[in-house]
Amino acid sequence: MAHDAATAPGTLEPGKGLQGFVADWSSDQRAFKKVPWGKAMMWIFLLSDTFVFASFLVSYMTVRMSTTVPWPNVSKVFSLTVAGQEVPLLLIAIMTFILISSSGTMAMAVKFGYQKDRRKTALLILATAAFGATFVGMQAFEWTKLIMEGVRPWGNPFGAAQFGSSFFMITGFHGFHVSVGVVFLLIMAAKVWRGKLDTEAPGFLTGRRGNYEMVEVMGLYWHFVDLVWVFIFAFFYLW
Amino acid sequence: MSHAQSHEHTPAAPAKLEGQAHPISVYLWIWGLLFVLSFFSYLVDYFHFQGFLRWSLILLFMFLKAGLIIAIFMHMAWERLALVYAILVPTCALLVLTGLMSLEGDYTFHTRGAYFAPAVQEAVKPH
Numbered sequence: 036m037a038h039d040a041a042t043a044p045g046t047l048e049p050g051k052g053l054q055g056f057v058a059d060w061s062s063d064q065r066a067f068k069k070v071p072w073g074k075a076m077m078w079i080f081l082l083s084d085t086f087v088f089a090s091f092l093v094s095y096m097t098v099r100m101s102t103t104v105p106w107p108n109v110s111k112v113f114s115l116t117v118a119g120q121e122v123p124l125l126l127i128a129i130m131t132f133i134l135i136s137s138s139g140t141m142a143m144a145v146k147f148g149y150q151k152d153r154r155k156t157a158l159l160i161l162a163t164a165a166f167g168a169t170f171v172g173m174q175a176f177e178w179t180k181l182i183m184e185g186v187r188p189w190g191n192p193f194g195a196a197q198f199g200s201s202f203f204m205i206t207g208f209h210g211f212h213v214s215v216g217v218v219f220l221l222i223m224a225a226k227v228w229r230g231k232l233d234t235e236a237p238g239f240l241t242g243r244r245g246n247y248e249m250v251e252v253m254g255l256y257w258h259f260v261d262l263v264w265v266f267i268f269a270f271f272y273l274w
Numbered sequence: 275m276s277h278a279q280s281h282e283h284t285p286a287a288p289a290k291l292e293g294q295a296h297p298i299s300v301y302l303w304i305w306g307l308l309f310v311l312s313f314f315s316y317l318v319d320y321f322h323f324q325g326f327l328r329w330s331l332i333l334l335f336m337f338l339k340a341g342l343i344i345a346i347f348m349h350m351a352w353e354r355l356a357l358v359y360a361i362l363v364p365t366c367a368l369l370v371l372t373g374l375m376s377l378e379g380d381y382t383f384h385t386r387g388a389y390f391a392p393a394v395q396e397a398v399k400p401h
Contacts, residue, residue, distance in 0.1 A: 052355060059356035067357050078361050089368045093375050100379030103386045110319050128316045135312060139305035142347045149295055251294065251349075258347045262340055268312075269336035273319050274329065 073243075077252045081259045084212075088263050091205050092270055098197035107193030109272055112186075113177070127272050130173050131264065134213075137166030138261040141254045148227070148250035156250060157228040163257060164220035167213050174210045178203075205267055212260050223253050294349045304346045311335050311342075 049068045050058050059066050067075045099106055110123040117125065144159035181202070185192045188200040226232060232245040243249075315335040318328060345351040350358060 049354075056355040056359060059354065066360070068354060070354065070357055075357065078357065082361050082364060085365055086368070089365075089371070093368070093371055096372065097375045097379040097382075100376060101382035101386065103383065103390065110322075124316065124319055128312070131312050131316075132309065135305065135308045138308070138343065138347055139301060142301040142304075143298060145294065146296065146298060146301065255348055258343055261347075262343045265336055265339045265343065269315065269332050273315060273332045 071248050071252075073248060073252045074255065077255045081255065084259065084263075088205075088208070088266070091201075091208060092266060095197075095201040095205060095271065098201060099195070102195040102197050104195040106195050107191065107198050109274075112181070112193055113272065124272060126173060126177055127268065130170055130177075131268055133166050133170050133173070134261050134264050137163045137170070138258050140166065141257045145251045145254045148232075148247040151233065151247065153227055153230055153233060156247075157224050160220055160224040160227060160250070160253075164217050164224060167217040167220065167257075167260075171210055171213050171217065174206060174213075178206075201271070205271060209260070209263055209267060212263070216257050216260050219253060220257065223250065294352060296352075300346060304342050307342060308339055311339050315339075 049055055059068055111121075113125075113127050114121045114123045115125040116122075140159045140162045144156050144163060147155040147159060181191075186199045186202070188203050190196040191199045226238075226245060227250065231238075232247050232249065235244040235246060237244055312335075315332060318331045318335070323331060350361075
């Protein structure tokens with residue numbers, strides 16, 4: 036009386052949709068079925084990071100609402116003079132397009148990773164890192180420009196003092212995330228290029244065996260950095 | 275025969291890992307859409323839209339972009355509902371925080387107006 040493979044415990048095909056949701060959470064095995072733990076943990080980390088960035092943005096909203104001094108004209112503060120003409124938010128727009136492009140190359144790197152196309156994956160991750168580094172470089176330029184114009188965390192010549200502290204805090208924390216991402220992208224590109232994911236070689240830090248899911252987990256972090264920028268762009272630069 | 279039997283009795287393997295496999299055109303389309311949406315939100319500022327039109331457009335483009343990134347680039351659209359809910363539902367708490375802090379900010383603003391009115395008048399000048 037052999038077990039029917041479909042009903043044997045542990046091999047049960049989990050249900051889909053709302054039923055699957057209830058079944059997953061009420062089971063005492065693993066909640067996230069068919070989700071590699073690395074991916075689930077990255078998502079939970081990103082959730083916590085969401086709260087960090089949301090705290091920054093909410094505190095920015097609070098100080099901006101409560102200040103009695105006019106907020107600086109952001110469109111003007113971040114304008115660039117091109118050929119004698121002032122173009123509002125030009126640098127920020129370019130940074131936005133660069134970060135979106137880096138997300139595009141990252142998504143394709145994940146795709147080629149699952150196809151086990153080592154070469155294309157590594158090159159696309161490298162392109163992503165290059166876009167990210169460009170973004171950080173432009174942010175450094177922007178910071179320099181504003182600091183030269185007298186913007187400080189405790190005050191600035193354009194209006195409400197809270198502008199400086201919000202700006203340095205929010206963009207600084209985001210820029211830090213991008214920088215960390217670039218470092219990890221370079222490490223990942225090297226791993227992919229050397230074929231460490233194909234041979235399932237243990238990583239130098241955690242000893243985890245290499246596989247192409249790592250590229251997707253890395254991609255999740257990178258897309259999150261882009262996602263946060265969407266909110267910063269809307270609330271800080273456009274509002 | 276014996277091979278088949280031994281296979282049947284192997285303990286349940288850890289969940290089979292499934293890679294995300296989608297045609298590359300999906301990503302290129304989303305990439306293009308994100309460019310267009312970003313361009314539109316830039317135009318909101320460029321044409322100096324003000325008031326309700328401004329912030330409704332900013333929010334619209336923001337949520338569309340965020341949705342595309344999460345759903346397609348981060349593959350949320352293809353994840354199991356258990357994971358989707360675990361990530362998306364807690365973020366709703368942020369709406370509560372935003373609501374509370376906007377009340378708080380408004381209150382602080384009016385308190386400052388009531389107690390430091392001269393400073394307010396002094397500060398409000400064109401820039």
